[in-house]
Amino acid sequence: MPSLLFEIPNLKKETQVLLDLLPDRIGHGTFLNSSEGGSLDLVDFVRKHQIPLELCLTSNIKSRTVPSYDQHHFGFWHSIAHPSVICTDDKGVFATHLSQEYQLAAENFNLTPSQVWDLSYESIDYIFASDSTRSELKRKWNHLKPTVLHF
Structure with a gap:
């Protein structure tokens, strides 16, 4: 709620x-x-x-x-x-x-860009969705991270 x-x-x-x-x-x-x-x-x-x-x-x-x-x-x-x-x-x-x-x-x-990334990534924990949806979003975020933050 x-x-x-x-x-x-x-x-x-x-x-x-x-x-x-x-x-x-x-x-x-x-x-x-x-x-x-x-x-x-x-x-x-x-x-x-x-x-x-x-x-x-x-x-x-x-x-x-x-x-x-x-x-x-x-x-x-x-x-x-x-x-x-x-x-x-x-x-x-x-x-x-x-x-x-x-x-x-x-x-x-x-x-920093990393702190902004972390805020975005951590927000996935608080969405109103199933654990599987949260896991899938985290997987996608992790896949994008090297291209977005240029690591």
Whole structure:
């Protein structure tokens, strides 16, 4: 079960109730962090349960839940090596595409091509699909890696 959560600050009690349902993923997660109207308890809960976050940089900028790309909460979650998935939210509405979102993350958080690749590869673990589909996607990613990263 995915949950679109934490797009409104200072709703700690409501957020915890939703987290207690142990969602498979968290959409946005903008206001989980204590510096953004969440709390350390919420962050600790998400970390303890390794609940991946779907992070939509452009969507959060255009909806004004984040002031700038370089202040996006992706930086926080990435810095603590928490499972994160870069997403578009809605490419038609927000006039973006997934490659652009990865580029924005790379530029604003100084990610190397290998780190961008790893984000993409690791996101396969969090898709809503069968184990066989995930395995097949990982096989395809591994096959492409030498040509994409020029190893």
